Amino acid sequence: MSFMRLKNVDISYKLENTSVRAVRSFSCDIERGDIVGIVGESGSGKSTLALGIMRLLPPNASLSAETMLFDGRNILSFNQDELRKIRWKEISVVFQKAMNALSPVHKIFTQMYDVIIAHSPDTSKGKAYKMLTELFSKVNLPSKVLNMYPHELSGGMMQRVMITMSLIHNPKMIIFDEVTTALDVITQGQLLDEINRLVREFGLTAIIITHDIGVVNEVCNKVAVMYAGELLEFGKVKDVIFSPMHPYTKALVKSHPDLRIGNELIKGIPGSLPDLTDPPGGCIFYPRCDVRLDLCKSVKPEVSVLGDRIVKCHRIQR
Amino acid sequence: MTQILEVKKLKKYYPIKKIGRRSYVKAVDNISFSVRRGKILGILGESGCGKSTLGRVITRLEMENGGDIFFLGNNISGINYRKIKDFRQKMQVIFQNPYDSFDPRRAIIKSLEIPMKLLNIGQNRRNRIEIIMDAMERAKLTPAYDYLERYPHELSGGQLQRISMLRSMLLKPNFLVADECVSMLDVSVRAEVLNMLLQFRSELETSILFITHDISVAKYMCDRIMVIYAGKVMEIADAKELISNPMHPYTKALISYSPIISPQREKDRFTITGEVVTPIDPPAGCRFASRCPFAKEICYTEDPEMTEISPGHFAACHLID
Numbered sequence: 001m002s003f004m005r006l007k008n009v010d011i012s013y014k015l016e017n018t019s020v021r022a023v024r025s026f027s028c029d030i031e032r033g034d035i036v037g038i039v040g041e042s043g044s045g046k047s048t049l050a051l052g053i054m055r056l057l058p059p060n061a062s063l064s065a066e067t068m069l070f071d072g073r074n075i076l077s078f079n080q081d082e083l084r085k086i087r088w089k090e091i092s093v094v095f096q097k098a099m100n101a102l103s104p105v106h107k108i109f110t111q112m113y114d115v116i117i118a119h120s121p122d123t124s125k126g127k128a129y130k131m132l133t134e135l136f137s138k139v140n141l142p143s144k145v146l147n148m149y150p151h152e153l154s155g156g157m158m159q160r161v162m163i164t165m166s167l168i169h170n171p172k173m174i175i176f177d178e179v180t181t182a183l184d185v186i187t188q189g190q191l192l193d194e195i196n197r198l199v200r201e202f203g204l205t206a207i208i209i210t211h212d213i214g215v216v217n218e219v220c221n222k223v224a225v226m227y228a229g230e231l232l233e234f235g236k237v238k239d240v241i242f243s244p245m246h247p248y249t250k251a252l253v254k255s256h257p258d259l260r261i262g263n264e265l266i267k268g269i270p271g272s273l274p275d276l277t278d279p280p281g282g283c284i285f286y287p288r289c290d291v292r293l294d295l296c297k298s299v300k301p302e303v304s305v306l307g308d309r310i311v312k313c314h315r316i317q318r
Numbered sequence: 319m320t321q322i323l324e325v326k327k328l329k330k331y332y333p334i335k336k337i338g339r340r341s342y343v344k345a346v347d348n349i350s351f352s353v354r355r356g357k358i359l360g361i362l363g364e365s366g367c368g369k370s371t372l373g374r375v376i377t378r379l380e381m382e383n384g385g386d387i388f389f390l391g392n393n394i395s396g397i398n399y400r401k402i403k404d405f406r407q408k409m410q411v412i413f414q415n416p417y418d419s420f421d422p423r424r425a426i427i428k429s430l431e432i433p434m435k436l437l438n439i440g441q442n443r444r445n446r447i448e449i450i451m452d453a454m455e456r457a458k459l460t461p462a463y464d465y466l467e468r469y470p471h472e473l474s475g476g477q478l479q480r481i482s483m484l485r486s487m488l489l490k491p492n493f494l495v496a497d498e499c500v501s502m503l504d505v506s507v508r509a510e511v512l513n514m515l516l517q518f519r520s521e522l523e524t525s526i527l528f529i530t531h532d533i534s535v536a537k538y539m540c541d542r543i544m545v546i547y548a549g550k551v552m553e554i555a556d557a558k559e560l561i562s563n564p565m566h567p568y569t570k571a572l573i574s575y576s577p578i579i580s581p582q583r584e585k586d587r588f589t590i591t592g593e594v595v596t597p598i599d600p601p602a603g604c605r606f607a608s609r610c611p612f613a614k615e616i617c618y619t620e621d622p623e624m625t626e627i628s629p630g631h632f633a634a635c636h637l638i639d
Contacts, residue, residue: 041504041505041506042504140591154593154594156593157593184364184365184531184594185364185531185532185533185572185575185576186364186571186572186575186590186594187364187593187594188575188577189574189575189576189577189587190575190589190591192577193587193589211504211505212505212577213505213579214534214576214577214578214579215577217577217578217579217580218577218578238581241579242581251506252505252506253579255505255506255508255509256505256534256579257509257512257534257535257537257538258534258578258579258580259533259534259537259561259573259576259578260578260580265513266509266512266513266538267509268506268507268508268509268510268511268513269506269507269509270510272474272476272477272507
């Protein structure tokens with residue numbers, strides 16, 4: 001049994017007259033101990049999916065799915081009370097903008113203590129302080145940070161505070177939503193190294209949402225490639241990134257300049273995202289695909305399962 | 319003349335008020351370099367290192383506190399850009415966010431035409447529109463008429479950034495400063511913008527100062543790369559040489575920490591600790607000393623000189639002999 005099983009997850013946002021179908025029939029299985037990267041460009045629905053898993057979607061969004069299993073339980077049927085019990089304790093999430101996730105008028109310790117007593121109400125402040133100091137040392141933060149305010153910290157430090165916060169209750173799974181996006185290269189690298197270490201040390205399962213294939217290659221073992229709300233390819237990082245099968249994945253890899261290889265010409269993907277208020281009937285990538293068939297325009301490709309790999313393309317089935 | 323721009327010992331200090339005494343953020347501190355005709359120089363650094371300040375001072379958007387800038391042989395230090403009209407044609411800038419660099423109430427055609435009109439390019443409106451249409455077709459922004467009547471908010475970031483590039487290039491500048499011009503774009507559109515810039519460079523022989531934080535992009539775009547840290551130049555070399563044979567510990571760390579897409583992951587990272595420092599009244603010595611794993615006593619007391627390691631490859635580090 002997979003640790004997390006998502007089947008046909010659909011998420012749409014209601015607007016005044018229309019609705020945007022941000023995620024459409026997303027299915028994938030995540031095993032215990034996996035570090036899954038969800039990679040996609042802006043508007044691909046990757047963050048919406050993360051919010052959907054945490055059930056933190058805004059009120060104008062609607063979520064439906066065939067199955068949403070987490071550690072053997074169907075979280076789709078959970079009510080708010082049950083959800084509150086698993087958030088922070090079993091699944092936690094770290095967002096991109098740590099600045100916005102922390103209260104600017106409370107010291108870090110006060111905010112962390114709030115999270116601690118949410119699930120273990122009888123923890124004393126002294127005990128909490130000790131525990132946080134210990135956790136801080138694991139992410140290379142000095143304990144004096146506990147007595148500081150968010151504005152006194154740098155972006156990297158704030159992100160480390162958020163990661164520590166997500167670890168407080170020893171969750172089984174952490175979702176990292178673009179955690180390193182706004183950071184400098186070196187800070188990003190340091191943080192990725194730390195995430196890598198923590199996931200192993202705490203025996204976590206992690207989802208890393210990013211737009212950067214490089215980041216996926218650094219930390220993940222599996223990757224899901226999303227485009228305009230659909231999963232186009234899923235599998236082991238070494239398969240998907242180094243021998244991509246879907247034309248979109250191929251194009252995405254080709255548009256990244258790389259340090260280690262010679263000065264190969266990088267190629268963009270002409271065109272732009274389709275209108276998600278009325279997604280096209282055929283393959284979602286059809287308008288921008290350079291190996292499209294006539295069939296692709298009208299018929300939606302089925303998911304082909306090749307071992308532990310999923311590809312959604314007509315070219316694969318033939 | 320091959321030297322388009324020559325910068326000598328440029329300084330830009332921002333005062334900050336503190337009780338009792340005046341402090342300075344030394345954003346650009348004694349930076350010297352030159353750019354040859356048709357070459358792209360990359361300015362590589364992390365946030366707060368002074369790379370954008372450097373671009374702003376060179377384009378005269380800010381005034382320096384010392385040093386000289388020679389542009390096409392003339393010393394332009396001390397001159398405000400408003401005073402030199404033809405200078406604006408010869409040196410152009412592209413910023414990170416194209417939505418901020420277009421007037422939201424002006425159709426694209428108007429935003430493109432006004433600078434041409436002000437600088438007397440093209441005889442009349444019809445002629446100018448022809449020039450614009452032609453340039454749009456060549457930049458593969460087709461069909462051109464489809465873009466011209468639109469407003470900035472109707473276009474995607476990638477399209478608008480390419481139009482902003484086009485707007486600069488219609489003036490046939492000798493020099494272009496591109497300040498993080500692709501950092502807010504998705505990878506799939508980023509490539510098109512970068513390739514368009516390279517195409518302009520080869521067509522017009524424009525020299526480019528390419529400011530970026532992304533070493534992979536710098537490697538793809540630039541002929542030479544200058545690495546700066548806390549307002550000082552750490553290393554400067556030809557792009558290939560810098561990536562394959564970095565000498566300065568900071569450059570080594572930058573390369574080692576940047577994510578790569580290659581099956582051979584480098585097992586041993588060149589690790590450094592700490593975070594970027596802001597050069598507020600920096601003490602003597604190397605700015606990188608506090609984070610450098612090899613720092614010796616001399617690194618905290620004496621400023622390292624730029625030394626030539628091999629032809630064209632300079633680095634400022636005490637540990638290189």
